[in-house]
Amino acid sequence: MASLDTDAPFLEHPHILDLFAGPGGLDVAARMIGVETLGIEWDRNACETRYEAGLRTWHADVSAVRRERFHELPKDLNVLVGGPPCQTYSVAGNGAGRKALKEVEGFVRALVNGDDDELIDKQLEELDADPRTPLVLEPLRYAIKALTCPNREGRAFDVIVLEQVPGVKALWDVYADVLRAGLPGKDGERVGYNVAKVRTLHTEAYGVPQTRRRTILMARLADYAVPRLPMPTHHTYDPRFPGRGGFECTENTAAAGQIAPPLGGMELSLKPWVSMGEVLKAQEDGIDGDRFEGRDTPFEIVSNYGSGGDPKNRGVRTHRQPAFTVTGKVSRNAVFREDGRPHSPNRLTIREAGILQTFPPDYPWSGGDRSQQVGNAVPPLFGMHVLATALGLPLPPEEKLREGWRKATDEERRILRKEGCKDDGETCGPNCPQPEDQASTASARPRTGASVKSSEKYSTSTLTDVGGAGSS
Template structure:
């Protein structure tokens, strides 16, 4: 991999295993900090990007691997694909959250009940048995869910065929296409037609019966839960396995991140990690408060193995201001406090403590990245980004952000956002009316030269961890003993390297056969 040369070596070098690694947001951040990363990722498009970026990758389902396969990994990271959890109401999201929390509690109970057991092998057997029971329950649910989904698809196909037959019959009986469409929308055949035509009445009845069957199948699928439940549990089990399996060495640190709705899961994870001897911290992070030119909120769980202290880990300190709509967009002059902080030796630092910097705008981020983009990042006149999404529950009320503000959250639909002349609805000319992959990646703080590849690149970018956010979190967890001045220098160095990063080589994707001789496997 290609990096900017630096005079300061990394304070420590860790071997990181990244589950659900995506296109490499955390990986590229770890690399510029000087760490080695191996990712596991199943999506073919994300793996194609990783290969071109030179990111060491095992392609496949995380569930086909085990923590024991990678005994030399010192740090575990990841962002498991999570279903939408919601604590409100009694819908599928609430049930999914309850299921996950119930499984975590079962694992936590097994860990607690075997703590301090005089026979480590017997204790491990009990914990592993609990996991196998959970794994088998989830497997049976997935098998049944696949069968129910197949039946649901067959019913939906039958409904489509019945609807077509109903429309044809209505038109044969004299209804206009518009009248037929309205009757089908109401799903109610006029009595005059029903009495006159038994075939039409039968079609409407069959269609209604299929609708009832379909509703029952949907309810059953909700009861069975989401197949991602098992994926959500994987990082927890990998940490338990490395902590409790005889002969294994516990991970030195763990970093997990996901959407805000997953925070309740991370809190329960943290309780288990506490039992296993980790210091932990859960925290909501606003991306723009860490120099990401985008407003986005993430739920992060951080853990560090430390038998000498049970105090929580400190919070990750924000470096930039939060963005508030309508706030001043003028970047202020550098503003410092009067006091000079002490360094680790008790002497005054020569550099004053800085107040948080202004958030970074889209325009500033794109301009800074342009020289490293090979022409992929383009200059624009003052612009407004019109979101593909509505606001306030109104689809037509598209969200808008001007060039001199942070972007709205970058999602998998980023390529559909329109870029118009500021204050108008007139698209920019010369194909500047859409962000290309390099530009969308920059707004997610990927290097401008990141080699996006494979299918659905927009989705890859939208799902990725913002590398600049990952840089802050990894530095915080893996380098806890740096002084304040060292932290500032370390982040400044890492950000410069991240912006200027370029791929050095393409690597081959690994499968199970690649475990043999891999640096993390010890085989």
């Protein structure tokens, strides 16, 4: 893979703190480029997957760690990444975050002005919005806390990378403004960042076999060069023109919103976007060369969501096209043959959904609510492009993600759990979210009543690798 979208490395030992880490999308990406990570994740199910995958994890509430345990974080963490829960900002969610966006922007200004933390917390509690909405402020609060925590001796995060659904772009623009202006440090000092222009990127433009848009904020300390977002390697997918004919990446096509702009007027020849059929066909996977059986083509997938606001008008894509956005309800997407008969299996399996997200085919999905875990994740291939660009590191070949994933040994899992749960390595400890709250969706706040019961049901019913009814 060409490395047109990277600068020279500028951090001797990058070490990532991944907030709202989910089942490991950004951590897998980081491992592919040789960078260590520590993730903080609320959801017990996602933590089980992370422990199985050998990913260092604190099973904890991001907000509680900031308030009570920030001083326990390793001193050498110098890269802050995160994708706060997007359900309230997503078009697929209830929209509470979008309605409260202006109020949340006001809290951003209050934080950088040095307003009292406890007062801000109290005001956030009174905010008439989904309780997940204020979590979008946590990356900024971590960046500010790093400058005043005695354990870090005023050391700022060198790099900040945040991703969210397009609905949060206006807030990322505010983040960019305050980062450029400078965050409050010790003795009134302001610590500024160079920030790339906030843009919404298409994941299929980076080889992900799925149409998914993510808005990226990328910043480096003012001591370093201004970062730039990753250059595309593939075409974007336009449902109005579903063919795979090519065109050159020029300033004109970029200005039309089709792809990210090239460097200095450079023209790039892009690969065709990747189809579902290409990645779901039989292939070797695993460190022992196991076979992934794959799907026979042709097939069609019917979306779980209606288009144009009509739930009956469900979209259809064939194996020759990229997948719809993989969501927490991915296992409800029906699979048919072209003649209308059900395909076998007639739902996407968890393994297949993970492959569409570009996780290794043998990634060890564990715990319950696996559909939700997969849907919440950042596609690792997309994450590789973003992190490599942010850190000035070369991109490894895409095939590296298909080489197989080594699961943690029993002893490695015990050690990871002991650190992550602050207990004996077998159960949750006193710092973990309470058991009655842990059935909630990954990185979200606890649900109540029927929602919790439904989640508990799927925590057991989705333990197999074949997608069933899906998660609530």
